[in-house]
Amino acid sequence: xxxxxxxxxxxxxxxxSKVFQRKSDALVVLQGVDLDVSAGEFxxxxxxxxxxxxxxxxxxxxxxxxxxxxxxxxSAPVEGPDPRRVFVFQEYGVFPWASVWDNxxxxxxxxxxxxxxARIQHYIELVGLKGFEKTYPAELSxxxxxxxxxxxxxxxxPDVVLMDEPxxxxxxxxxxxxxxxxxxxxxxxxMTILFVTHDVEESMQLADRVVVMSPRPGRIAEIVEIDxxxxxxxxxxxxxxxxxxxxxxxxxxxxx
Amino acid sequence: MRYSLWPFITVAIAAAVLYGSRIFKERVQRxxxxxxxxxxxxxxxxxxxxxxxxxxxxxxxxxxxxLEVFPTPWQTCVELxxxxxxxxxxxxxxxxxxxxxIGFGLAALIGIPVxxxxxxxxxxxxALNPMVQALRPISPIAWIxxxxxxxxxxxxxxxxxxxxxxxxxxxxxxxTAVHSIPSVYVRSARNFGLRRHEVFRYVVFPASLxxxxxxxxxxxxxxxxxxxxxxxxxxxxxxxxxxxxxxxGNNYARVCGAMFCLGxxxxxxxxxxxxxxxxxxxxxxxxxxx
Numbered sequence: 001x002x003x004x005x006x007x008x009x010x011x012x013x014x015x016x017s018k019v020f021q022r023k024s025d026a027l028v029v030l031q032g033v034d035l036d037v038s039a040g041e042f043x044x045x046x047x048x049x050x051x052x053x054x055x056x057x058x059x060x061x062x063x064x065x066x067x068x069x070x071x072x073x074x075s076a077p078v079e080g081p082d083p084r085r086v087f088v089f090q091e092y093g094v095f096p097w098a099s100v101w102d103n104x105x106x107x108x109x110x111x112x113x114x115x116x117x118a119r120i121q122h123y124i125e126l127v128g129l130k131g132f133e134k135t136y137p138a139e140l141s142x143x144x145x146x147x148x149x150x151x152x153x154x155x156x157x158p159d160v161v162l163m164d165e166p167x168x169x170x171x172x173x174x175x176x177x178x179x180x181x182x183x184x185x186x187x188x189x190x191m192t193i194l195f196v197t198h199d200v201e202e203s204m205q206l207a208d209r210v211v212v213m214s215p216r217p218g219r220i221a222e223i224v225e226i227d228x229x230x231x232x233x234x235x236x237x238x239x240x241x242x243x244x245x246x247x248x249x250x251x252x253x254x255x256x
Numbered sequence: 257m258r259y260s261l262w263p264f265i266t267v268a269i270a271a272a273v274l275y276g277s278r279i280f281k282e283r284v285q286r287x288x289x290x291x292x293x294x295x296x297x298x299x300x301x302x303x304x305x306x307x308x309x310x311x312x313x314x315x316x317x318x319x320x321x322x323l324e325v326f327p328t329p330w331q332t333c334v335e336l337x338x339x340x341x342x343x344x345x346x347x348x349x350x351x352x353x354x355x356x357x358i359g360f361g362l363a364a365l366i367g368i369p370v371x372x373x374x375x376x377x378x379x380x381x382x383a384l385n386p387m388v389q390a391l392r393p394i395s396p397i398a399w400i401x402x403x404x405x406x407x408x409x410x411x412x413x414x415x416x417x418x419x420x421x422x423x424x425x426x427x428x429x430x431x432t433a434v435h436s437i438p439s440v441y442v443r444s445a446r447n448f449g450l451r452r453h454e455v456f457r458y459v460v461f462p463a464s465l466x467x468x469x470x471x472x473x474x475x476x477x478x479x480x481x482x483x484x485x486x487x488x489x490x491x492x493x494x495x496x497x498x499x500x501x502x503x504x505g506n507n508y509a510r511v512c513g514a515m516f517c518l519g520x521x522x523x524x525x526x527x528x529x530x531x532x533x534x535x536x537x538x539x540x541x542x543x544x545x546x
Contacts, residue, residue: 063443083449093440096540097462106458107448138540156448 008075009036010192011060011160016069017217018055028217029055030066035211035220039159042186042193044207046200048250052218053196054164060194061087061162073160083107085160086153092169094137094148100124101133103148107156123151126185143174150182154189163195167202179205183230200246204234212249221249264299267292298329327509332516335509344498349517352483352494355411356525359418360479367426367475368468374427375434376460388427396421396482400489413490414483421482422475429471433464466533466541473529480522495521 013035020027029052037043045053058064060071062080071078073085081087086107095103104123108116124130127147137145146166153161167175179202186193197203203210207226214221224246226232232239247253270292309322327335339345374381374388399420400413407413441463445455487496495514502510533542 061447063447081443081447081449083447087444087447089440089444092438093444095441095444095459095462097465097537099536106445106450109450109454136536136540152448 010039010041010073011035011037011194012072012075013056013060014069014071016056016059016066016071018052018059018064019067030059031217031219033069033218033220037160037192037194039192040190042195042206042208044203044210045194045196045213046198046203046210046246046250047213047218047221048198048215050218051213051215053213055218056213057087057162057164057194057196060160061085063087083156084158085162086156086158088149088153088161088163088166094145094152096137099134099136100129100140100148103137104152104155106152119155123155126154126188127151127181141174142170143178146170146174146178147181150185154185154191158191160192160194163193165196165198167197175202180231182206187230200243200250201234204239204242204246205232210246212246214249224249264295264302267295267299301329327512331509332512335507336513336516339498339510339513345517348494348498348514349521352487352496353521355414355486355491355494356418356476356479356483359415360422360476362415363419363421363423363426363475363479364472367423368430371427371430371468372434372456372461372464375431375464376456381431385431388424392424392428396478397485400486403486404490407490409491411491414486414494417482417486417490418479422479425475425478426468426471429474430464430468433467433471434460436467437463462537466538469529469532469538469541472532473526476525476529477522480518480525484518 013033016030016033017028018030020029033056035043045056047053055064059066060073060078062078062082062085078085087093095106098106101120101124104120105116108119111119124133127150129144129147129151132140132144137148140148146169149166167178170178183206195203195206204226210224210226212221212224213219224242226242228238234243305324305326305328308325310325312321312323313319314321324331336345370384374384396417399417403413403416407416437460441459442455445459450458483494484496484499487494488500491497495518498514499511502508502514533539
């Protein structure tokens with residue numbers, strides 16, 4: 001699905017299916033999913049719960065394996081979790097027993113001390129947590145904890161960042177702010193982002209391409225390209241059509 | 257001799273008034289209400305002593321004195337003073353604390369690593385858990401004959417009993433802690449390329465620490481109860497020994513005095529364990545530090 005003539009995709013998902021065996025029958029979670037993501041692209045996976053978008057992310061991250069088909073990153077097959085592709089879990093993935101500094105240090109233990117120090121400092125500043133280095137997560141707000149998770153993931157300089165509803169646990173105002181922050185960081189660091197959400201506005205605001213998935217069995221219904229500069233005013237007239245289309249694909253008739 | 261009740265009754269009435277009223281600040285309540293409860297308890301104790309007395313007739317003068325069958329709070333106090341005056345109280349308290357410290361320390365030293373290992377390795381868990389579960393429900397008191405057979409009427413017997421009493425709750429607490437670590441933590445660690453021993457060092461151990469501290473606190477409480485039984489039978493010193501010894505000498509004031517000391521020291525030990533919960537590394541695991 002890459003435009004012809006473009007270089008090899010960063011992430012290539014080829015005919016991926018996933019079947020969970022149950023007692024009496026088999027549950028097809030993913031069926032024949034094909035997806036190419038190019039380097040530096042921001043792709044949202046949009047779909048209702050149960051459409052297999054999290055399973056697909058787990059497979060791309062190397063935490064789960066497809067029943068058939070394969071996933072490769074930089075033309076090398078994914079064989080397990082790897083710091084080059086990092087998962088950002090919701091804020092509860094942050095370690096409560098470690099300070100902000102130690103949380104961000106998690107993936108940097110093999111670097112020499114000076115490099116480690118510089119990286120930690122850079123990414124703590126990048127997510128706007130300067131001054132909170134020694135603070136423990138319990139003393140931070142949900143949004144700040146989410147920033148710690150983002151800083152921790154970006155500090156290992158991953159090629160691909162996998163985000164499974166990372167903003168789902170935040171209140172709506174913090175979500176809006178975190179979206180803007182995320183875009184700013186993405187524009188600065190230019191990593192490839194795969195972002196799972198069930199929020200239509202969120203996907204429109206963030207993604208270069210929105211991959212709409214349909215449930216049972218999970219498959220790609222359509223890929224909607226959003227070719228507009230950031231920041232996007234998703235309530236403005238030019239987005240009405242895209243919004244209607246996305247809602248339509250999700251089976252919701254939306255009256256504007 | 258009803259007059260001996262009056263001070264307690266006065267305090268109890270004052271306490272009831274205080275309990276019912278809302279005029280007192282929280283800080284005053286925190287001090288006064290527990291004291292009032294203690295006063296009510298002492299009043300009930302005194303009242304009980306007054307109920308049943310025996311007559312002591314002086315054969316020479318023919319005068320009759322009424323004496324309590326059960327020691328009064330004041331008699332207990334006097335006896336405590338005598339015990340601390342001649343040094344027995346300190347000596348026996350140290351003896352008890354020493355045995356608990358060694359037995360409990362050994363149990364923690366062995367129980368925590370083994371428990372963590374059981375939690376971390378399914379194979380180890382399968383191998384050890386049935387045996388642990390079979391040994392755990394056996395009361396530590398049931399081990400007393402065996403302790404004496406192995407170690408004689410010595411410190412080692414009491415230490416062994418404390419060890420047996422505390423190791424199982426510690427072990428169980430440690431592996432339960434590992435089993436209840438949210439998988440998202442271990443997943444993150446694996447994602448960041450941590451090796452197995454690093455996952456243990458940076459995730460499994462710190463994640464289970466709060467629950468381990470809770471189980472240590474629980475185990476120390478049990479150890480402190482078991483030391484009395486151990487010292488009653490397996491050795492000839494310590495607060496538990498004081499109780500049997502005083503009973504044999506029909507000195508019930510001393511029995512009550514020793515019980516009082518056991519209670520106070522129990523509070524002190526638990527307070528010490530609670531301080532561990534306030535460390536930065538584990539505070540997150542206790543929603544409210546009491």
